[in-house]
Amino acid sequence: MKKRSFLERAALVPHLVWMILFIVAPLLFVIYFAFTDSGGSFTFSNITGLSNYADIFLISVLFALIATVVCLLIGYPLAFVMSRLKPSAQRVFVLLLMLPMWISLLIRTYSLLAMLDNGGLLNALLEKLGAGPVKIVGTPGAVILGMVYDFLPYMVLPIYTSLSKLDNKYFEAAEDLGCNGPKTLFKVALPLSKSGIISGITMVFVPSISTFYISQKLGGGRFDLIGDTIERQFLYNNARNIGAAISLVMMILILISVAVMNRFGDDDGGELIV
Amino acid sequence: MKKIIALFLALVCVACVLASCGTSADTVTLYVYNWGEYISDGSEGSLDVNAEFEKYCAENERIKQLTGGKKVKVNYSTYASNEDLYAKLESNTVSYDVVVPSDYMVARLAKEGLIQKIDVSKIENYQYIRNEFKGLYYDENNEYSVPYTYGTVGIIYDTNKVSVKDAEEQSWALMWNENYKGDILQFNNPRDAFGTAMFYLGIDVNSENEQDWINAQRILKSQKEVVQGYVMDEVFNKMESGSAAVAPYYAGDFLSMYEDNNDLAFYYPKEGTNVFVDAMCVPASAKSPELAVEYINFMLSEQIAIANAEAICYASPNKLVYENTDYIAEMSEIHENAMEILYGYDDSKMAYFYDLPDAARKTMNDLWEELKIENDKGVAIYIIGGVIIAAVAVIAIIVFISKKKKAKAY
Amino acid sequence: MKVLSRIYMFLVFGLLYAPIIVLVLYSFNKAGTFNTYSEFSLYWYAELFRDSVAIDALKNSLILAALSSVIATLIGTLAAYGIHRIRSKTVKTVINSVTNIPMMNPDIVTGVSMMLLFAAASAIPFLKVEMGFGTMLIAHVTFNLPYVILSVLPKFKQMDKHLTEAALDLGCTPARTFLKVELPSIMPGVISGLMLGFTLSLDDFVISHFVSSSDFKTLPLYVYNQTAHEVKFSMYALCALMVFAILLLMILVNFAGSDGKKANVKKHKKTAAAEK
Secondary structure (H helix, E strand, C coil): CHHHHHHHHHHHHHHHHHHHHHHHHHHHHHHHHHCECCCCCECCHHHHHHHHHHHHHHHHHHHHHHHHHHHHHHHHHHHHHHHCCCHHHHHHHHHHHHHHHHCCHHHHHHHHHHHHCCCCHHHHHHHHHCCCCCCCCCCHHHHHHHHHHHHHHHHHHHHHHHHHCCCHHHHHHHHHCCCCHHHHHHHHHHHHCHHHHHHHHHHHHHHHHHCCHHHHHHCCCCCCCHHHHHHHHHHCCCCHHHHHHHHHHHHHHHHHHHHHHHHHCCCCCCCCCC | CHHHHHHHHHHHHHHHHHHHHHHCCCEEEEEEEEECCCCCECHHHCCEHHHHHHHHHHHCHHHHHHHCCCEEEEEEEEECCHHHHHHHHHHCCCCCCEECCEHHHHHHHHHCCCEECCCHHHCHHHHHECHHHCCCHHHCCCCCCEEEEEEEEEEEEECCCCCHHHHHCCCHHHHHCHHHCCCEEEECCHHHHHHHHHHHHCCCCCCCCHHHHHHHHHHHHHHHCCEEEEECCCHHHHHHCCCCCEEEEEHHHHHHHHHHCCCEEEECCCCCEEEEEEEEEEECCCCCHHHHHHHHHHHCCHHHHHHHHHHHCCECCEHHHHCCHHHHHHHHHHCCCHHHHHHCCCHHHEECCCCCCHHHHHHHHHHHHHHHHCCCHHHHHHHHHHHHHHHHHHHHHHHHHHHHHHHHHC | CHHHHHHHHHHHHHHHHHHHHHHHHHCCECCCCCCCCCCECCHHHHHHHHCHHHHHHHHHHHHHHHHHHHHHHHHHHHHHHHHHHCCCHHHHHHHHHHHHHHHHCCHHHHHHHHHHHHHHHHCCCCCCCCCCHHHHHHHHHHHHHHHHHHHHHHHHHHCCHHHHHHHHHCCCCHHHHHHHHHHHHHHHHHHHHHHHHHHHHHHCCHHHHHHCCCCCCCHHHHHHHHHCCCCCHHHHHHHHHHHHHHHHHHHHHHHHHHHHHHHHHHHHHHHHHHHC
16 A cells, blocks of 8 residues: 555656646746846836736736627627537537637637738628728727637637526426526526636637737737836836836736636536636 | 547657757857848748758868767747847856857946957958948947947838828838827837837937936837837738738848838938847857857858848848848848838938937836836727726625525535 | 438538638639639649748747647646646635636636736846747647646546555556556547647637747747738648648548448458358
């Protein structure tokens, strides 16, 4: 019995070493840089200086929130409809939903830009139809649209997974017991797919709030989000300390909100759907 | 299925081993870090300069001695601004052999010891550099750099969208013109962006007075309303596809864009503008500095220099190019005034960017950061509206869920 | 109602696919712009295979994805084995939550934290850390690990405990028990973790963006470089190829799946008939 427990511990060793070296240590560096100045002495000025970035935090949270809600509003009905199809059709549509996720996000965003740009295909089409050009790129709408477009599958898939487990009988029973359409939706479908909704929300919100590519391309660099600001501090301004402070605050905010979300998701969390 | 996967993995692993064998021991890699779209790279039937250099190394006795007969491979990568380059060199986690910073960045890198001295007497083709480009302010003794190209900033506009009257004014004011709201592009780097504003306001672009920079920032802020985006090389796509109407960019790049979109036109703003020299340097951390010097020499040879000048359309400080009749004919074919635009500008209106003292640079960077993170009020209102809806939706869901929870508890 | 839901599905999928369809269509456009469609040709496909940098990047991506997913699977499977047997609940929770950090954290934070670590390590003279293949591999293994553990751990939980005990009682060494009894039953989890890691690593841009150098460029990094200037249409050709490949794969999987089912049904019928 002793021997076995030794083996059990030994199996954990590589992982523990890796964890300490490459998960814990990097985060300690973030904390270290966030609380030191460029000379290496302790300071709070990076953190207090973040008040300059309050706007950025606000706007990023708002953009990500709107994108998440829009994804939910579009994605939920889609997932619901998909989960009520014939099994063979379901499989086809799930694969169709996953296909865009296989194509690099950069390319997808860029081809969206090629469509929406002032001289892009959409405007060429509108011109032919006689409608004036619509200037989309460089507006907040474009950034949010980009987020919704890029991350919609991440919302639909988990919801679909939890809905597809439900038997049709639930809905039939609800209707037999006198529930109308909306009531069935709110009283039966929504509560039963809660865990899917919550992982969907997390999977859309986190990448949305930290993106920098979408805002650079579709926002034309006019709307700095947290991601842009962090990227600029590290790769352009050489201001690692401020960059680390912003990263730290964002990380804490996100970890807290994810934890809160998981609270709502009952305790059947840990279910991974990608 | 499992077997297929195992087979697949085995194949990939074999491929890994093979791939790593092929490139390691018997080659020397030369790391070149250059601006984007800044070399003749073999696309559209042009000469592939880096491949030519690899061939040249295989044949040249002197280089063979240098490398001990190993094959030379060029690793070419690109950056979008001088500051990107500086951040990379300063971070010290990557090493390059040849870099091509602009004048003021050459001065700064030399001052901070990030580039090393080059003995130009060992570069045989250095004799072809035009005398105007020797001993310039950033490298008075020609110790650190060899000019690669030079150029000027002007305004590119779309003749379909910009009225003749506005264009005829030939002023920086076009970039602040409300009529073209949402169609104007601005540089996405502080030095050039502040440059446009300072030339427009008639302020010395190398000012050390904080107030000057604040004034410039004020009008950059006011410009944010009309700007479609802050871009660097994305400008090519934007202007060629007609997605933007007004953009400040480099004269040489205008010619490249004109090749694809004949509706574009170009002028030098009457208030004055920026002239710059991009020069080849060898970073202090270079692993093969001698091979780097050979590369620089190669870039100055006639055929290569012409291929580059024709591909990137910038003005060349190389006599062999400037005086070559084929080159002149080729450029004139692109645009009838090409030579005039590239070489015939009014010197008295041109200003170099100098390497700013630390304090002024910090002021500029801080003001730029402030500009970038400020969001216009129009947006705020737009957003708050959306947010209220979003918040309500989210709260509704949360309340709903928690209610259910309570209901369950009973 | 049914019609309405069909229309809705059609609409959403249409919007989701519009840019992809445009991209595939224009990858055959010889002119190489979105403004005009000059003629249908395979020019950009030929150009793609002439572009040695792109091919190298693709090769690098595959190598990195394969190596990092294999390493992560090895470490992760062992770790899951260990974690499953930890008795103390607190230790378990601590290890689990630290492991999950790279999954919960936004990619950009993982990227910059790695970058800070490597930059600090590069200051240590005898380590000589330089951004490149090594740093990329470490970063990719790190973000693959939680996904592997998360797909293997449930399999350990589902496994019949008595099987292991029986094997041990019958004189198997723990190592042999793991290989002969436990490994086969957790294999589906191991494979899905491996596949997941492979895809995630293949697709990663943000983390690589912070820990890479020009020495070792993966495909997403190459694409990023292009979108900063002008995207050559050979990139769209590559994407179109990927779309076709995935579509083909999907069709195959679908067919294989339905074939398998049909075969099963047949078998059942046969056995049923035989029983009669």
